[in-house]
Amino acid sequence: MIVTFDLFSALTDTRTGASRTFDAIARRRGWSQTGEELYDRWDGCNKAAQRTAEHPTSFREVSLGALAEAYGALGVDPALAGADLAELHAGAGDWPLWPDVAAGVAAVAEQARVGLLSNVDDDLARLTRAHALVDPSLVLSSQRLGAFKPDPRIYAAAVDAAAPDRLIHVAASARDVRGALEAGIDVVRLVRPGHAVDPDGPAPAHEVTDAAELPAVRRDLARRA
Structure with a gap:
């Protein structure tokens, strides 16, 4: 078995771990959103995108598109999504x-x-x-x-x-x-x-x-x- x-x-x-990284990003850039708000918007976009994602699209590619979409909806420059997703995934080993x-x-x-x-x-x-x-x-x-x-x-x-x-x-x-x-x-x-x-x-x-x-x-x- x-x-x-x-x-x-x-x-x-995941929400606790990833929100910490998003919170650090938001504070560093002086954004008004909390880490939890950024995570929740990205997570919703990410899950929706995974419903229609097709191989050979990678999880990273799906997540990047979702973060750019989430940032756009929140009035944040979507061009920042690539660097921020890299920072987010690099910290995954610290997620509790x-x-x-x-x-x-x-x-x-x-x-x-x-x-x-x-x-x-x-x-x-x-x-x-x-x-x-x-x-x-x-x-x-x-x-x-x-x-x-x-x-x-x-x-x-x-x-x-x-x-x-x-x-x-x-x-x-x-x-x-x-x-x-x-x-x-x-x-x-x-x-x-x-x-x-x-x-x-x-x-x-x-x-x-x-x-x-x-x-x-x-x-x-x-x-x-």
Whole structure:
């Protein structure tokens, strides 16, 4: 059995980490926006862009276009997006994990192989703190799989990459939970602040509020296989 985790919602407190960088950029340039405001606008544009992104477009290219769009909407010069995105991604190694992650992932790793399933480029995944917690051969990135969530193709490719092992995916964001469920994958929703289930999508049968609960859910899923 292989258990994959979403990198930037289930494992990483991305909003806190990225907002710090945006806040530093805003203060340095004398902008009125807070780091959280900049992050939220960029994140919304980024997620929308990923819905229609096609291989071989990279995550970095998608994120750059989204940041330029966000800056334009906020009255900031979009030409600054390239340097700011580079600064943002360079700091990804400092983005904090959620407090339950290190122990929770380690506990799952005692029972199964663990990896990542994420809309990300491989080099960015390697910078993150979560990368050290998983099997590097199971970093199933959009770059590696040739698609972006919530496209069903990324989930189908993840199942193929896990074969002959069974795949369980731990997701937090609404689009990831819905996308994986609609692709027919066993999903465990890990509840995180700022994320909810898509009301128009299927409801996850398995939900936990702490990563420490994941080993028990995995055992239950294994018994039902």
